[in-house]
Amino acid sequence: MSRRYLTVSERRLMVDRAKGRCEYCKCPDDYSLQSFDFDHIFPVSQGGLTLLENLAYACGGCNGYKQAKTLVIDPESGIEANLYNPRQDSWEDHFHWTNDFLEVSGNTAVGRVTIQALKLNRRGVMNIRKLLLIEGKHPPN
Numbered sequence: 001m002s003r004r005y006l007t008v009s010e011r012r013l014m015v016d017r018a019k020g021r022c023e024y025c026k027c028p029d030d031y032s033l034q035s036f037d038f039d040h041i042f043p044v045s046q047g048g049l050t051l052l053e054n055l056a057y058a059c060g061g062c063n064g065y066k067q068a069k070t071l072v073i074d075p076e077s078g079i080e081a082n083l084y085n086p087r088q089d090s091w092e093d094h095f096h097w098t099n100d101f102l103e104v105s106g107n108t109a110v111g112r113v114t115i116q117a118l119k120l121n122r123r124g125v126m127n128i129r130k131l132l133l134i135e136g137k138h139p140p141n
């Protein structure tokens with residue numbers, strides 16, 4: 001069985017592990033109009049299992065753009081790269097904030113393909129970052 005329901009305690013653990021933020025775009029769930037999802041990092045359609053080590057807490061936008069993607073062509077090198085894996089990779093290794101903290105920028109091919117595929121700098125997310133910045137709630141610690 002590759003897909004199963006998560007228990008309440010598993011869901012709570014995942015939200016806590018992500019500090020209540022999308023593990024890709026870093027937007028907090030408290031400021032999202034859509035409910036967050038538990039993204040299968042390695043997709044169910046490719047044999048990914050519903051295990052905590054294969055799940056990421058993701059906003060509806062990031063999860064919707066990611067779908068079953070795992071490999072994407074890096075716009076800089078033209079070579080295929082894996083999408084960022086929140087269970088194996090460090091966010092800070094692959095991404096950094098621009099000086100105004102409104103956009104995510106890629107440090108690596110993994111960062112660049114993830115920004116492109118999941119549209120991490122989409123207008124709505126940047127608008128939320130702008131408001132959270134004013135409130136002192138962005139960037140995340």
Ligand SMILES: [Zn+2]
Binds near residue numbers: 025059
């Ligand atoms: Zn997101």
